[in-house]
Amino acid sequence: MISNFYFKIPRRLRVFIIFILIILAAYLITRIFFVEPKTVPNDFLRARQEASLIAKDIVNLSNESAGNINEIYEFDREGNYKEALNLLANELERNRQAREKAIELSAQLEKMARAVSEISPISASQSAIQAISSETTLISRLITYNDYLFQLLEVLRSKFLGKTKNSSELISELISKINEEVQAINELDRKFNEVMKEFDREF
Template sequence: MNNMSSHIEADTNVSRLKSYLRKIPFLVRILIVLCIIVVLFIVLFPPKQEPLPEEFVRAREEAALVSKKIVQLTSVTNQKIKEIQVSRVAEDGGRALQLVKEAKDDNAEAYNNAFELSRHLQKLAESLADFSSFRTQRLAYEAVAVELSLVSEFITYTQNLNVFLDGLQRAIERKTLAEKGTILKSLSDVNKNANKINKLNEEFLGKMRKFDSSF
């Protein structure tokens, strides 16, 4: 009798977990657009009315490559999370756990690449001193500063996403919603990060409009 009750309880937990997974907001995709803007910024940034300093060109190209890696990794992580949401956790918990592990690995790599991107952006900022126009330098510095803040927020985002994935992994392994509080808290933090990144992105675009009008 006890075994039957335990079995029924386990089935109920699995059913609730599957239902809960389907309700998790798909927030990560917003970061792809923002990372693409980073790429566009680096590709389109150089002024066309004066020769480009060698250090600027090198830093821009390196930053663009890293940005593209982040875009790719974020996209892959998104897809893994989507697959987890629709996966048959009860029938194939092993597959769901594998997807979580892969998502965590991709997210960790995006985290490391974000640090690398911040270093390239700092080099990019240093190279702006070689431009002759003081106003162009100032506007460019302001834009890069906002972009560095955006990357910093993205780094925090990856950390919170990892907490979310850890909680999700434990929930799937134990087939219970005991981790619901952790999952919801980390998901809320991820959402806050995304909102901050949106605001920073709007600020960045405003800086870029001023930069473009300086020519």
């Protein structure tokens, strides 16, 4: 009965069905007997570990800085310029540390990028590229964050020293932009860690 049904199918369609079955069989045989090797270079793993730690430091620095900036703003509103200037000095040092961390992170991301071509399977290398892209964007946002922070510190310092007046609107705007960059930095680092978890599931 099955054979009768088979011969009732047009010849061209029969050939197509046989062709598809052969392709599927070949695919299954390849998947079973020729599994794509799973490889991760040690250079990538070491750089990834370092990048993760550095990014964590950057996130912590930016979060602490954002908290202190809000506190400085409150001191400014209260007219407590002495405490505000003390916090400003701390933030200038934190700003320097963040810039150094950005340089360190970029060096580790470069090592990761160089090793991507040696990663297999392809899906894992694609996850690696996505993670590197996320942290590269984080560095870009950190640079923007540092620029806004430096502008804010200069405006506040000038105000506290009596060199400028009527700067409240600019201060509020810069603080808002800084907080936006901090949120972006946190989100990008979270994305990096999520993609790396997907990467790990490949092995």
